[in-house]
Amino acid sequence: MxxxxxxxxxxxxxxxxxxxxxxxxxxxxxxxxxxxxxxxxxxxxxxxxxxxxxxxxxxxxxxxxxxxxxxxxxxxxxxxxxxxxxxxxxxxxxxxxxxxxxxxxxxxxxxxxxxxxxxxxxxxxxxxxxxxxxxxxxxxxxxxxxxxxxxxxRVLYYRKDIAAKAGLTPPATWDETKSFVKGLKKAGAAQGMNLNYTTGSWQEILPLIWQQGGSITGPDGKWTFDTPETVKALAWQRSYFEEGLASNKVDPASFPASFFKGDVAAYFSGPWMIAGMEKDGGPGFAGKFDVAPYPKGSAGGTSFxxxxxxxxxxxxxxxxxxxxxxxxxxxxxxxxxxxxxxxxxxxxxxxxxxxxxxxxxxxxxxxxxxxxxxTPPPVPTWDQIAKVIDQEVEKVALGKSTPEEAAKSIQAQADAVGTGL
Amino acid sequence: MRNAGRLRAAGLYAALAIGLVFVAGPFVWTLLGSFKSDAEIRQEPPTFLPLRWITGNYAALFERMDVVTVTLNSAVVAVIVVASNLLFCSMVAYALTKLPFAAGRAVFGLVLLQMMVPAIVLLIPQFVTVASLGLADTYAGIVLPGLVTPLGVFLMRQFMADIPDELVHAARVDGSGEFRIFFRIVLPLCKPVLATLGLITFMGSWNAFVWPAVVAQRKEMYTLPVALASLSGRETVHYGLLLAGVIVVITPVLLLFVFLQRYFVQGVATAGLK
CATH class of the missing domain: 3.40.190.10 (Periplasmic binding protein-like II)
Known part of the structure; x- marks a missing residue:
């Protein structure tokens, strides 16, 4: 939104x-x-x-x-x-x-x-x-x-009831997240997890970069997107789509209704969703979901x-x-x-x-x-950079580009825009 | 023969009915949606008729926003913009088509050029102008850039060009002044296109969002769409509330269209023919 x-x-x-x-x-x-x-x-x-x-x-x-x-x-x-x-x-x-x-x-x-x-x-x-x-x-x-x-x-939202049915507790690491979503899928959540790959997806990709110890700016303040961490972050998100743990085929607007229905059993989002879930989920839904901290990558669980x-x-x-x-x-x-x-x-x-x-x-x-x-660096051009990331994330998620190409492309476009400082 | 005619008529009505479903569908859905709860609007599969009719969206709308004041603001702005466009666009068109005027073609070219400039590019320069005139947060500031629109001049010029010059010449020979010719002879012949222009500028002004939102500095000066937009959050949207607001916004436009429909169709049809 x-x-x-x-x-x-x-x-x-x-x-x-x-x-x-x-x-x-x-x-x-x-x-x-x-x-x-x-x-x-x-x-x-x-x-x-x-x-x-x-x-x-x-x-x-x-x-x-x-x-x-x-x-x-x-x-x-x-x-x-x-x-x-x-x-x-x-x-x-x-x-x-x-x-x-x-x-x-x-x-x-x-x-x-x-x-x-x-x-x-x-x-x-x-x-x-x-x-x-x-x-x-x-x-x-x-x-x-x-x-x-x-x-x-941003934190991890998940369906408490479905996780309980599958005998799962919220994941602590990247690898655990995959087995967590697999378990949710087996317990009936057909689409697994909802991952944002359209507008605003930079807010989900940046944490993945930070969680491996990566950074999007160097010590000189210049953009550093063409890094192994960015490639890994994009590849990691793509693997969810490839392994069927998240869907890139359904209309993004079907979320959050799909979470209420139980087709989607996990997603990352911000605090406003608590009230949204309780209000729109229908009677009794407040007890059916819970939140957990971001699963940790190799360098921690940094969020946006x-x-x-x-x-x-x-x-x-x-x-x-x-x-x-x-x-x-x-x-x-x-x-x-x-x-x-x-x-x-x-x-x-x-x-x-x-x-x-x-x-x-x-x-x-x-x-x-x-x-x-x-937080991303507060530079005058941030909104332009964010849009570039969104577009490249979408291309990777839809299989129109590889993580390596996308990282290079983000870097080239970000360099062209600069930081504006 | 009569059967064939009936068959054709039936076919025509069937085609029109299908068209109507497509055109009116979204409006009907909006109207029905404004009586649904947010949870029901988000529900999958979606419902058409509300499972439970609620009026809470309208109650919330009137409670959270000063509907009377903002509607009045919208109306004041729209009336000024429409009246000014009707008068001045047709005056310009009259000068361009009926007066011997050497630079006429150049002026018309400039007007056409204006139509190609996206409004968003003009936002900041126009606001700087309006603010330095001390007109920020006034009706004058909101209406100023829209008083004469290039589209209006274009529309009126195309229509007036088809009015025979002989009529104007005859009146001049009889000793009429230009204003008399304009108001008594040319303008009455322009009724259909005036209705079209009136409706187009009314809709434009009624739906205008970015400009009034930038110029109005207090919520007492907000127009309907501006007030409505301030109700939606950054991350969450109350669809029911917004749909109720949309109904409030579009109802006057629909009513106006119903009243002016005859002229409107005639005006668009003839303005397109050259």
């Missing part, structure tokens, strides 16, 4: 960079953040943009902040994910940005490079409070821009970490109030209460100790997984 990147992205970015190239320092040495005056009482109105369910729920959630900070008024505008990226880039070009905005964590590199985003004031925000993997999403070229707001990471960040724009007329608002949203107590509101997983580690988070055992699996999770 990753529909927020549009085909027009490259064009827009190019246009935007051209437009903002003049008048703003956007290259050269790392930017120095300005401190926020914490002694003065911040006042003013704040325009805040947020997407999806966050955009809907935030408007009433901020009442608590307004009550604690008389003099600050927060206006939340919900923005559709489909248009959010275009809207934010256009607002930067037109210099009509809000004070604070939520952004997809992979957009950070691109937006920070426009020079419109305010570096995070170190005297207000403590980076040690966040998951290091989440903090990585706001670091661009040595400077932090904004804070991670909530995180999501995504989510959303919060940024303050330099054009904000109430900068102090804006940062205070961001600080409030990243307070452990606020984060835990935000979890109960929209089920967003806290990016702040301390929030995970609170009862709201420890009540559901399945949520704790995500908390564990977050300790071993990585």
């Amino acid at each position: 990753k529909t927020y990147t549009t085909g027009s992205l490259a064009l827009l970015t190019a246009g935007l960079l051209l437009l903002t190239a003049c008048g703003r320092a956007s290259d050269g040495a790392a930017e120095k953040p300005k401190d926020v005056d914490t002694s003065a009482k911040a006042t003013g109105t704040l325009a805040v943009w947020a997407m999806g369910s966050e955009g809907e729920a935030l408007a009433s959630f901020v009442k608590k902040f307004e009550a604690a900070n008389p003099g600050i008024k927060v206006t939340v505008t919900p923005v559709g994910w489909d248009v959010a990226h275009d809207k934010i880039t256009a607002s930067i070009a037109g210099r009509s940005t809000p004070d604070v905005s939520m952004i997809g964590s992979t957009w950070m590199g691109e937006l920070a490079k426009t020079g419109a985003v305010d570096p995070t004031p170190g005297n207000l925000i403590d980076k040690a409070a966040f998951f290091p993997s989440a903090w990585d999403t706001v670091m661009v070229d040595g400077t932090a821009y904004g804070v991670p707001w909530y995180v999501e990471t 970490v995504g989510g959303s960040d919060l940024v303050v724009f330099k054009d904000s007329r109430n900068r102090d109030a804006a940062w205070k608002f961001v600080q409030w949203l990243s307070d452990p107590e606020t984060q835990a209460s935000w979890y109960t509101t929209v089920r967003d997983l806290p990016s702040v580690q301390a929030a995970w100790q609170r009862p709201e988070l420890t009540a559901d055992k399945r949520v704790a699996v995500f908390g564990e997984q977050l300790k071993d999770a990585r």
Whole structure:
């Protein structure tokens, strides 16, 4: 359901960079953040943009902040994910940005490079409070821009009832995963496992690369896709299709209905699926599935970490109030209460100790997984690179290309695009 | 003879009925889907009639979104855009076809050229313009780029070119001014194509998404499709809710089409003939 990147992205970015190239320092040495005056009482109105369910729920959630900070008024505008990226880039070009905005964590590199985003004031925000993997999403070229707001990471979902019938426990390693899926198949799951090989499949391939100790960027920051680890990751995913443990013939839209039916008995996905499964699976389905950490490869079980960040724009007329608002949203107590509101997983580690988070055992699996999770480098061109990976993964999955060819092709295309830094 | 005629008519109706199933099918499915639960929409095999009719999707839609305000916004924008296109596109077309005008061909060429520029390329330049005019977050900002459309000029020009010049000449000889000729003689002859243009621009404006979403800065300025899009999450979609929203969005367009159908068919048919 990753529909927020549009085909027009490259064009827009190019246009935007051209437009903002003049008048703003956007290259050269790392930017120095300005401190926020914490002694003065911040006042003013704040325009805040947020997407999806966050955009809907935030408007009433901020009442608590307004009550604690008389003099600050927060206006939340919900923005559709489909248009959010275009809207934010256009607002930067037109210099009509809000004070604070939520952004997809992979957009950070691109937006920070426009020079419109305010570096995070170190005297207000403590980076040690966040998951290091989440903090990585706001670091661009040595400077932090904004804070991670909530995180999501991918784990293994499986049908508990089918696994029990087959006498299986969730797999701990790559090899165990195959025998696990074989067992599920024997117990009635005709399609075995659901593997994503279309849009967004990069989120399943990158963990496989990392789990062998691979990396998609070298020490010099250049792309390193043509590696044995990438080839192995692609080959490993393909082997599921070849051995009939996953299907590349069914319509991808038949998932998750196929999981409810039991044709598919396992898949990798993020925390939002818990609520989705419980809601759409029908009565009693909540007890039929469970989650487990990513099975480990030769170098560990690193997962993908995504989510959303919060940024303050330099054009904000109430900068102090804006940062205070961001600080409030990243307070452990606020984060835990935000979890109960929209089920967003806290990016702040301390929030995970609170009862709201420890009540559901399945949520704790995500908390564990977050300790071993990585993000793609936050570079301006990431969305383009992701699209390249998606296309090549699909070709391999459909047998139109070999893992070796695909790794070479990703490398060549990624080199042509560059990192944009 | 009569039997053969009946047979032909029956065959024709059968073919039309099959066509209708294909055209109307998705609409009917949308309408029925808006009364199903999300679980049922995702169910496999899919159901056609709801197993259990629920109105919860509409209740949720009206609760989560200010349907009245956003519909009103959509209507205001659509009325301005349609009225402006009807007036100005036909004025341009009149100048291009009925006035001695040396640069006419060049101007028309530029208009055609405009049709080939994808709207997305213009998004940022247009927004920068609108924002620096101080029109971000206003109706004026939302309607400005759509007030005169190249397609409208093209459509009107093709139609007006077929109106005999003698009519205009005769009126000039009788001493009519150009505005009088335009409003009293040429425009009334353009009714079918005006209906077509009205419907096309109405649909364009009513369905417009990216531009109003970028210009509107507060949810009070959102149009229907923009408000609807803000309801879907990044990873999860509530199909029932969206289908209910789609019904709310398409109903006015369908009604308009029913009322203008006669003109619409006539307009498209004649605009295509040259």
